[in-house]
Amino acid sequence: MAVTEIRPTTDALLKTDAPKKPANMGQIIRWTLLFLGGVAMVMPIAYMISTSLKWPHEVYNLKLIPDEPHLENYTYVLEDGRFYWWFLNSMIIAVITTVCNVIFDSLVGYTLCKFRFPGRYIVFIAILSTLMIPTEMLVIPWYLMSQQFGWLDTYWGIMFPGLMTAFGTFLMKQFFETVPDDFIEAARIDGLNELQIWWTVAMPLVKPALAALAIFVFLGNWTAFIWPLIVTNSVEMYTLPVGLSSFGDEADVAWELIMTGAAISTIPTLIVFLIFQRYIIQGVVMAGLKG
Amino acid sequence: MADLAIRNLVKRYDKTEVLHGISLDVEDGEFVVFVGPSGCGKSTTLRLIAGLEDATQGEIVIGGRVVNNLEPKDRDIAMVFQNYAIYPHMTVRKNIGFGLRTAKMSKADKEARIDEVAGILGMTDLLARKPSQLSGGQRQRVAIGRAMVRDPAVFLFDEPLSNLDAQLRTQMRLEIKKLHQRVGNTIIFVTHDQVEAMTMADRIVIMKDGHIQQVGTPAEVYHKPANTFVAGFIGAPSMNMLSGSVSQGKLRLGSGTMLDLGLDMAEGRAVTVGVRPEDLHPGDGPALVRGPVTVREPLGHETLIYVGAEGQEVIAKADGRTPPEVGQEVTLTAAVETLHIFDAATGDALR
Numbered sequence: 001m002a003v004t005e006i007r008p009t010t011d012a013l014l015k016t017d018a019p020k021k022p023a024n025m026g027q028i029i030r031w032t033l034l035f036l037g038g039v040a041m042v043m044p045i046a047y048m049i050s051t052s053l054k055w056p057h058e059v060y061n062l063k064l065i066p067d068e069p070h071l072e073n074y075t076y077v078l079e080d081g082r083f084y085w086w087f088l089n090s091m092i093i094a095v096i097t098t099v100c101n102v103i104f105d106s107l108v109g110y111t112l113c114k115f116r117f118p119g120r121y122i123v124f125i126a127i128l129s130t131l132m133i134p135t136e137m138l139v140i141p142w143y144l145m146s147q148q149f150g151w152l153d154t155y156w157g158i159m160f161p162g163l164m165t166a167f168g169t170f171l172m173k174q175f176f177e178t179v180p181d182d183f184i185e186a187a188r189i190d191g192l193n194e195l196q197i198w199w200t201v202a203m204p205l206v207k208p209a210l211a212a213l214a215i216f217v218f219l220g221n222w223t224a225f226i227w228p229l230i231v232t233n234s235v236e237m238y239t240l241p242v243g244l245s246s247f248g249d250e251a252d253v254a255w256e257l258i259m260t261g262a263a264i265s266t267i268p269t270l271i272v273f274l275i276f277q278r279y280i281i282q283g284v285v286m287a288g289l290k291g
Numbered sequence: 292m293a294d295l296a297i298r299n300l301v302k303r304y305d306k307t308e309v310l311h312g313i314s315l316d317v318e319d320g321e322f323v324v325f326v327g328p329s330g331c332g333k334s335t336t337l338r339l340i341a342g343l344e345d346a347t348q349g350e351i352v353i354g355g356r357v358v359n360n361l362e363p364k365d366r367d368i369a370m371v372f373q374n375y376a377i378y379p380h381m382t383v384r385k386n387i388g389f390g391l392r393t394a395k396m397s398k399a400d401k402e403a404r405i406d407e408v409a410g411i412l413g414m415t416d417l418l419a420r421k422p423s424q425l426s427g428g429q430r431q432r433v434a435i436g437r438a439m440v441r442d443p444a445v446f447l448f449d450e451p452l453s454n455l456d457a458q459l460r461t462q463m464r465l466e467i468k469k470l471h472q473r474v475g476n477t478i479i480f481v482t483h484d485q486v487e488a489m490t491m492a493d494r495i496v497i498m499k500d501g502h503i504q505q506v507g508t509p510a511e512v513y514h515k516p517a518n519t520f521v522a523g524f525i526g527a528p529s530m531n532m533l534s535g536s537v538s539q540g541k542l543r544l545g546s547g548t549m550l551d552l553g554l555d556m557a558e559g560r561a562v563t564v565g566v567r568p569e570d571l572h573p574g575d576g577p578a579l580v581r582g583p584v585t586v587r588e589p590l591g592h593e594t595l596i597y598v599g600a601e602g603q604e605v606i607a608k609a610d611g612r613t614p615p616e617v618g619q620e621v622t623l624t625a626a627v628e629t630l631h632i633f634d635a636a637t638g639d640a641l642r
Contacts, residue, residue, distance in 0.1 A: 180376065182372040182374055182376035183376050183378065185343050185370075186372060186376040186437075188363050189341060189343075190364065190390045190393070190437070190441075191364035191390075191392065191393035192364075192392065201378060204378075204380040205378075205380065207380075
C-alpha cells in the first residue's frame with residue numbers, strides 16, 4: 001500500500017522536474033554496477049543450462065549457445081536410477097534439517113530472549129562463538145563422533161551437525177526481541193503454559209524470520225557438499241551434490257551430466273523460495289507499516 | 292467477583308527495593324485506581340497481583356485465598372495491557388475467545404460467551420476482522436473483551452488508555468466506567484493520569500516512591516489531601532503552595548497577611564499553605580498573594596492568571612469576561628476554609 005501511495009508523487013516529480021534531463025553520472029554508475037552484478041549472478045546459471053544441452057566434446061567450448069543443443073543428457077540423468085536415490089536423500093535430509101532448525105533454533109532463541117535465568121548471557125555467547133569456527137575445522141571431530149556412535153554412512157550421520165545452528169538461534173533470538181512481552185504475559189494470564197505460548201503466540205508473530213530461516217537452512221543442506229562427501233561411503237547414501245560430482249570416470253569428469261543434474265536440482269530450491277518468499281516480503285511490509 | 296487484600300507487600304530487585312511494605316483492602320466490586328508518577332510502584336503492584344512478578348515479602352489475598360504461590364492463570368484475574376496485547380494473527384473472535392482456550396466449556400458455550408461479550412462491547416460486527424483492521428479504540432475494546440470473557444474475580448488494567456488520543460480516552464473512560472456498573476467485577480486500574488483516577492475510581496490509591504501516600508474517595512483525596520504530594524498531584528492545575536509560619540496563634544503569610552485559623556501550634560512553626568487555583572481569585576478579602584499578572588490563559592467561562600509573588604508563580608482563576616490585564620497588580624484572596632495547612636518539614640497535613 002505504501003508503495004502505491006508514494007508512486008504518484010515520484011511520477012509527478014519526474015514529470016515536472018526533468019522531462020528530458022539526461023541521467024546524471026551517479027545514476028549511470030549505479031545502473032552499470034547493478035547490471036554487472038546481475039550478469040555475475042546469471043552467467044553461471046546460464047552456463048549450467050547451456051552445458052547441460054551440449055555434447056561432451058563441446059563442454060570446454062565456452063560458447064553460450066551450443067552448436068547442436070539436445071536433451072540427451074536429461075534423458076540419461078533421469079534414466080539413471082542413482083539420481084532418484086540422491087534426490088530423495090537430499091530431500092529427506094534438507095526437509096528434516098529444516099524442520100528441526102525451525103523448531104530448535106526458535107525454541108532456544110525464544111528461551112534466551114524471553115526468560116531471565118543465571119548464565120543466560122554466557123550460553124548465548126557460547127552459542128554465538130561457534131559461528132566463528134569454520135566447517136572445515138569441525139569436520140574431523142564430527143567424523144570421529146559419527147564413527148564412535150556408528151553413524152557413518154547413515155542419514156543421522158549426515159544430518160546431526162546441522163539439526164540446530166548458531167546462526168538460526170541468533171536470528172530467532174533477535175526476532176523474538178521484537179515480540180512485546182505483553183503478548184506473552186497476556187497469554188500467561190490466559191492460562192497457557194510456556195510451550196503453548198511459544199507455539200501459539202510467539203511463533204506466528206515471527207513467521208517472516210521462520211521463512212527466512214527455512215530458506216537458508218534448506219538451501220544450505222540441499223547444496224551441502226563437504227560433510228556429506230566425508231560421512232557417506234555407499235553410492236546409495238550420497239546426496240545430490242556428492243552424487244553429481246561422481247558422474248564420469250576417474251579419467252574424465254562428465255561436466256555435461258553434472259550440469260544437467262545441477263539444473264534439475266535447482267527446481268526444489270526454487271519451489272521452496274517461491275513458497276516462503278511471500279512471508280519474507282510480508283514481514284518487510286509489516287515492519288514498514290509499524291515504523 | 293471477590294475482594295482483594297494486599298498485606299505488607301515488599302518487592303526488591305536485587306538490592307533495590309521498589310515497594311516498601313504496602314497494605315490495602317479492596318472490597319468486592321470496588322473500582323480502585325492506583326495513581327502516581329512514573330516509578331512510583333503502581334505497575335509493579337499490579338504485576339504482583341497478576342502474578343507476573345513474585346513478591347519478595349507480604350501476602351496477596353484474592354477472594355479469601357492467598358495467591359502468592361499461584362500461577363497467574365490460577366488467580367482468577369484478567370489483565371488489560373497498555374498496548375492492548377491483542378494477537379495480530381488472530382481475528383477479533385479468536386482474540387476474545389483466547390481466554391477460554393483452557394476453560395472447560397463446550398464449543399457452543401464458548402461461542403455463545405464470545406457473542407455475549409462482543410454484544411456488551413458493541414463489537415458484534417467486527418468479530419471476523421483482524422486487529423490491523425481496527426482503530427485504536429476498537430483494539431482496546433477487544434483487549435477488554437478478552438479479559439471479560441472469562442468473568443474473572445478481579446480485572447487488572449495497566450494504563451489501558453494512555454495510547455489513545457484525548458477524545459477517545461475520554462470516551463473509553465466513560466465506557467469502562469459504564470461497564471463496571473454493568474458487570475460489577477472488582478477492578479484495579481493503574482494510571483498516571485489523575486483525571487482518569489478522579490473520574491473513574493470508587494477509591495483512589497496515590498503512590499510515590501513505593502509507598503502509598505493516601506487512599507480515599509476522589510472527594511477525600513481532593514478536599515482532604517494527606518500531604519503536599521497528594522495535594523499537588525491531584526487537581527489540575529496543581530494546588531498553589533505558599534510558605535508561612537505560626538505567630539501568636541495566627542498564620543503569617545509571606546505577603547504579610549495574618550490569618551486567624553485557630554491554630555494551636557508552637558510559635559514560629561514553619562508551615563506550607565495550600566490553596567487550589569479554583570479557590571484563589573482576585574478580590575477584596577484577606578490578601579494571600581500580591582503581585583503582577585504575568586500570563587493569562589483564557590478558558591472561556593473563566594481565565595487562569597499567573598501571578599508572580601515571593602519568587603514563585605501562583606495560579607488563580609479570574610472571571611472569563613473581565614480578567615485582569617497582564618502586568619496589572621492584583622491581590623488574590625481565598626475563603627479561609629479552603630486553605631490547607633501542611634507541616635513545612637514533613638509535608639503532612641495539619642488541617
